[in-house]
Amino acid sequence: MPGPSAPRHLDTKTLDRIQRMDVRARLVVEGFLTGQHQSPYNGFAVEFATHREYAPGDDVRHIDWKVWSKTDRLYIKEYEEETNLKCHIFLDSSKSMKYGEVHGWSKFDHAATAAASLAYLLQQQQDIVGLHLFSNQWDASIQPAGGPNHLKRLLHTLEAAVPNQQTEVTDLFPELAGQMRQRGLVALFSDLFLPEKDLRETLQRFRYRGHEVVVFQIMHEDELSFPFEGNTMFKGMEEQVQLFADPRSLRKSYLESINRFLDRTRRNCASLAVDHVMVNTAEPLDAVLSRYLSFRQRVRRQQRN
Helix, strand or coil: CCCCCCCCCCCHHHHHCCCCHHHHHHHHHHHHHHHHCCCCCCCCCEEEEEEEECCCCCCHHHECHHHHHHHCCCEEEEEEECCCCEEEEEEECEHHHHCCCCCCCCHHHHHHHHHHHHHHHHHHCCCEEEEEEECCCEEEEEEEECCHHHHHHHHHHHHHCCCCECCCCCCHHHHHHHHCCCCCEEEEEECCCCCHHHHHHHHHHHHHCCCEEEEEEEECHHHHHCCCCCCEEEECCCCCCEEEECHHHHHHHHHHHHHHHHHHHHHHHHHCCCEEEEEECCCCCHHHHHHHHHHHHHHHHHHHC
């Protein structure tokens, strides 16, 4: 089994041979951190605070050599740990997320492994994380906590989940948002195939309560490029509808429609100061963690200003 030197950009075919979600998550995170050339605590959970003069016994790795070159005196960089972050991960477990499972990883497989990797990373930072799977009901809801046993419970829940209902969040999110009184981070993983009004109201509720929100929109490569050739039977994932057609006659109008949908989603997120991250299932999973890190760094800069 690969160790800390696991390669970055583990593709889904490689990860698909690994059934255990905890192993998948660890490999993705370790590969990501290796690519970042830093430890889990460098740039994630600690921030530079101030200098103090070097004293015998101090770790020389924390000497600021740039200050020494200017003053000829040794100073130590001191860091302060951030307050533990409370993160709620929301994962769409509706039927539309099953797309792609016939030929490989579905959108749900991709999203669940990305969510597991984020949970693993947060736990490494000593942060606390909860998990909520939703469709037209709460398919699972685990409140934020920390520790290895809690993480195992989260990963087991992700591993066992099977998307099997329609998407309907009108009554779900108001209930849970009202219970989330302590400000934190909300990470939403979904294809966002739900009414635009419901999405906007959901994001508004989280933002109104002071949460930082990042939306990972999970889209299959087929949905973004519409690569189909020859007469094809298209079947609805959540509705009992089907259409037998020549894809070439639909491609232009379909791509225009999907691009309008994505553009409206991006604009809705931007208007609410919500970070929107497009996740193409053809991308390596560490791209999700890179974008999460970029989001967190941007939030910290805003909080300091």
